[in-house]
Amino acid sequence: MRINPFRALLPHLEKIKSNDTFFAAVKEEFPRFAQTAYFESREIPALYLCSIQSVGHRALGLVACAHVQDYLQGAIKRHENTIPAKEEVQIRLWKEQMAMIKPVLLAYPSVPAIEAWMQNVANKQAPHLEIPFPAEEQTYQIWEITDPIELQYIQELFTAFVPRSYIADGHHRCSSSAILYEQTLIHGNVDPDFLVALFPSNHLNIQAFHRILEEVSWTVDELLKKLEPYFDIEARTSAVLPSQKFEWGLLVENQAFRLTWRRDFLEHYHWEKAILDTQLFNEVILPNVFDIVNVRQEPRLIYVEGGKGMAHLQHVQQLKPQRVAFALYPVNLQEMMLLADHDQALPPKSTWFEPRMKNGVVVRPFPI
Structure with a gap:
């Protein structure tokens, strides 16, 4: 160039x-x-x-x-x-x-x-x-x-x-x-x-871009039940950053969980050049769990830069009641380049360099 x-x-x-x-x-x-x-x-x-x-x-x-x-x-x-x-x-x-x-x-x-x-x-x-x-x-x-x-x-x-x-x-x-x-x-x-x-x-x-949803009125048990078809869910004693792709953190009320995508569900995406956690959040979790279709025009959705750490994410999540936070693993640079080379767009707020x-x-x- x-x-x-x-x-x-x-x-x-x-x-x-x-x-x-x-x-x-x-x-x-x-x-x-x-x-x-x-x-x-x-x-x-x-x-x-x-x-x-x-x-x-x-x-x-x-x-x-x-x-x-x-x-x-x-x-x-x-x-x-x-x-x-x-x-x-x-x-x-x-x-x-x-x-x-x-x-x-x-x-x-x-x-x-x-x-x-x-x-x-x-x-x-x-x-x-x-x-x-x-x-x-x-x-x-x-x-x-x-x-x-x-x-x-x-x-x-x-x-x-x-x-x-x-x-x-x-x-x-x-x-x-x-x-x-x-x-x-x-x-x-x-x-x-x-x-x-x-x-x-x-x-x-x-760095990752984490997600927070406002006005989630379900109880913790009700939310976990809605997420069970997609994740293996493990309760944690404190908020922990995801350690690998397809592993998420969940913060709801004063509780923390680790969510791991079910392998049988991910098989539906085996033909994709790259499967992104942000893509799964927008295409699967938002419409099927929260009934949100248009992510760009959703006022309840807040993005938090991953570089600020889990303590900051938890602080933002707890500023208001009925907030749920999802901590995502950062997008891989090679996957970003691969999708860009094929003229494919990543979901909004997928990367923070x-x-x-x-x-x-x-x-x-x-x-x-």
């Missing part, structure tokens, strides 16, 4: 009192921040190497511009369907901000030559920016690459060894970029590029 350097806006760290507060506010406050010189304009087109260091984990990726035709022609693979109303909101926000303040997160199968190049840049140069986020125990480091030889080399590596990448976060930003591109074609002001952060798949982690870049760390202003 094609990657291009661009003229970025980078934050003026010396003007920022609290990184955690400032970057959390960028999405709403970017026009004001830009007008009051919280961002500097870089005059030379560049690519940006980005290191995201968390407790026990470091991810190294590249911030660049991708060409919208790679998305339209399937080199940038999607695994979720988009909603037109959200695309309209995204385009309106971009036109107000005149910038893309958060890159689309793209995952690609690891390429040793690319990883070696990134590590070499990080080892031999001091970062242009280092941004600590104390509240999250996370540190960003940003290297600016402007040398023409280096730029040509890494562009050629991506062209040769990365025929496709996969959207990990930002489906609506991708589709909105394509719509905006088509609009600029009509007016003759073509802008084919959009901001992306490309990370090797082995540098990213997939970490780490994902924060708003405002590297900004791409729109051409005027």
